[in-house]
Every structure is written in structure tokens, then in C-alpha cells.
Amino acid sequence: MSDVAYEAVIGLEIHVQLSTRTKMFCGCELGFGEPPNTRTCEVCLGLPGALPVANAEAIHFGLMIGLALDCDLAPRSIFHRKNYFYPDLPKGYQISQYDEPLCRGGKLGDVRIHRVHLEEDAAKLIHLGTSGRLHGSEASIVDFNRGGTPLAEIVTEPDLRSAEDAGEWLRLLRTTLRRLGVSDVNMEEGSLRCDANISIRPAGTHELGTKTELKNMNSFRFIERGIRAEIARQEALLRAGEPVVQETLHFDPRTEAITSLRSKEEAHDYRYFPEPDLTPVGITDAMLERARAAMPELPAARAERFERELGLPADGARLLAWRTELGDYFEAALADDGDDAPEPQALANWLNELVARIETDDPAESQVQPRALASLAAMVAGKRVTQNAAKQVLDRLVAEGGDPAAIVEAEGLGAIGAGDELEPVVQQALDANPDVVAKLSAGDMKPIGVIVGHVMRETRGRADGGAVTRIVRQKLGL
């Protein structure tokens, strides 16, 4: 039993705060960081007699999400009351959707979408006391500013097989939502929140194991680490012959500990019933038309375009398109119609070099202008600077910005070709390595790297490797 290989089966539930101006069912303005309880009214405080009215823009955003995820849009959907008691829920129920959601089915990338529905966010609990954590502190205050914020809940089918897959797919979803402009999708501020349903089974089998739900992870790093930790926990249980218990879990990123959050017994007794205060939502042709007209080019389509029009390989195209900021920077650099426009693949490679050198996710926030990167790529292509020297130029650009041509000029980093300048350096390298020369002369070309390396050191990477090899062959009559 202990040498059985397991595979994970993971489905995600993602809550996305919609970036409407006002709340889901009342006209209170949305914000972030306002003083507590300054954005509330009778409706979002759940005062008796208040009447909620659904926000047309939230439904519009919901339809756009449905279109982007290739869902079936329900001609008619309704809201339900989901009943439970918690201090962050003033009415004693959350208005959500149950068996008649706005969108069903669908697909994004390789992952099928189960459903998308609209609901309202709960209020924020601020825990007082020294620890500031849920356990242990004695009192909390409730800030209802967030209560009633429109949420889209996106539920996937259990199509993901690893923590890394989940992280990558979530990035695609985030980029897609960002392109749609329906949410800030900022995990740190809580506008994108993710729960994961996780089970494991012996690899190659099809029956699903008992799943657990890992709650509210608020960064990509935590999500991947949390899922990995939970998979490991379940594997350890099964290998020890113990069962996995269905429960809701909390992952503590500081200690990597996974703890049970609440007993399932009561948690799922939500006693849903149709919300009598809200009318059904009927999708009209005009609403559909407006949603379709608002659709931008989505990452999947952008990747396809990069592949088709620019000849990038599929994985490279995805890398750029799935991170909007990279795709935007890439296209900005490509659009630089200077003297020599860079070749797309070479430019993509240099963008990767840049990304590896900067702290921020968005290269546009670095010192390096898209135009500068484009011209650096073009200079390499034109053999005016070698690959190695160009990396030094890029280091300078990252540190202080500027124009690559000027840096090359000022630092004397221009490529040394086959001319008079290179020949003596090659001769010097040959003189310094008689043993290598002997091997080369005997027809063993493998150690030529020693000569090239020597020349590179002497010229600080400015020599063209091909030219060095050529001169060596000439000199030795090979």
C-alpha cells in the first residue's frame, strides 16, 4: 500500500469582487480603506423593511464573465437566501444564487467551469486584542463597508491535478478577469479570493476520494503552498491507513499548519429559499448585445494571435498573453517602429531576460522603456553588440534606465567583429594555451571553448563567438 502513487484532484471556488461603483443591492458607494461603517445604509445593514434592488452593472459584469468563460447564460435566473448566523451577516442570510444561477457550464483553458453566480459579500470583522487572530481574542468589531459588495462566484469542475496547475490556471483566470475590466483582482486586498476542494486517489483510478475544502487563501504563493501541504497531509493519512475526513480547513502560511475551521454538521444547513424581495433576472437581447460588445481580446485569443501573426511558439505565446502586463509591454516594444523593428522571438527572449532582473511583476514599472528593450534586441540582431555584452547593457538599463546605444558607446561595449581589433586577442589566447592548440590542430575541436572563453574574458564579452572560431580556423589552417 505504501508504494502506491497518488494523484490529486482539485477544484477551485473563486470569489471575485466586481468593480462596480455601488453595492450589489443598494446605492452605497464601494471603496477600500474608508473609515469603518461610513458606506452603509438600511439595505446593507439589514434593517427591517429595507428593499434590495439588484445592480444592473453587476449583472452586466456577470454576463461578461459568462461569455469569457464560454458558459451557458441562463435566460432566467433568481436569487436565493442562504441562511446562517455570523456577525458579518446582518440579515442572518446572504443573498446568493442557488439552483438557478446566472451561468452554467463553460471552460477556460483546460479546466471546465461548473457555474458562475452572483451574490453579496459579507462585512469585515476586525479582531481586537493582542493576537488579532480569530482564535483567542475576545472581541471584534464589525465594519459593514464591505457588506453587500457584488461578488461573482466562479466554481470549476475538479479538473486540476497539482498545486502548480492550480496556480497557473488561477493566473489565467485573473488575467482574463483583468482584461474584462470587471474586477481589480487584487488578492492582497481581497478582491480575488480562492477556496480549493482537494482530494487524492491512486494514480490511474477514477473514483474520487473524500475531499476537504481549503479556505480563503489570499496569494498565489499561499494557494500553491496550501494545496501542496494539504495533498501531503492526505497522502500521509492514507499511507498510515487512516481515512480523510470531509471538513473545512485553514492553512496558516507562516507555520504551514492546516487546522479544521468549523464543524461541517451545521455549516451546510443553509435552508436556501427564493429571495422574495428581488425579482428574477431575465436576460434580454439588449443585455446580451451590450455584454458582447464590451468583450475585449482575451488572453487565450491573444496567445493564439501571437502564435499566428508573430510566429511565437505556443508556450512562449501563452507566457506573454497570460500575463497582461507582459503582453502589453511586449506589444508596446514591438510597436516601436524605429530604424530596425525587433524580431518577435528575439524580443520575447529579451523580455524574459528583463523580467528575471526586476523585482516587480510589471516590466512597465521598471527603468527600462519598451523602446529601449526593442532597440537592444535590434542591436543584437544587427550584431552591433554581442549577446553577452547586451546582458551587461541590460543590467545597466535595469539599474538606471537610459538608451542602450548610448550605454554601448559610453562603456565601449560595441561588438568586436572579425577586424584588426579581434585578431591580436585571439592570437594571445592561442599563445596562452599551447595544449589546446595541439588538440585543435589534431582535429579535436572540442576544446575551442577554452579559446573563445579566453577571448570573451579579455574583451568583456564583446567578441562574437562565431568570429573568434573563424579566426582560430584561419590561423591554424583548419
Next chain:
Amino acid sequence: MIDREQVLHVARLARLSLSDDEVQQMAGELSKVLGHIEKIAELDLDGVPPTSHVVEVPNALRPDEPRPSLPRDVVLAAAPAVADGGFLVPSPQAG
């Protein structure tokens, strides 16, 4: 029939604390309500879509335009306890 355990379960979900007499009384009343529903369930309703709303008015929606929120002192006036501009509550315990 609704039994005592079911009454206590529903009461727990609603955070109600009931006396023994009340439990007995509620068991009787809730059973009558259920009996009424069961009576309706005798009707042949195949092919009749469930009624979720009494009046079928679709799309009573609101434009996404802000309206003034309530002043905070008004909001907090009815709170039993207040701290740092918020409603002071006992910390919810997990489980």
C-alpha cells in the same frame, strides 16, 4: 411530524434558546405547517414550474449610481456596544 430533536436543531441554527414548554409547543405548530404543505403536495403538479416569486416581474434593476450612505453616528446609534467606529461583538469562535 416534527420531533423534539428537529425543533432543537432548527432553534440552534436560528440561535434561539427555547424552554421545554416552547419546544413542545413549536413541535406541534411546525408539524401543522408541514401537514399543510403535505396537503398541497397531494395535488398533481407535474409540468407546473415551481413558483419562486408570486409576481413575475423580471428585471427590476437599479442603475449603478451612488446614493448617499447613512452618517456613521446614525448607523451606530442602535448598536448595543461600539468600539473604533465599529459594532462591538464577541469574537466568533470557530467550530
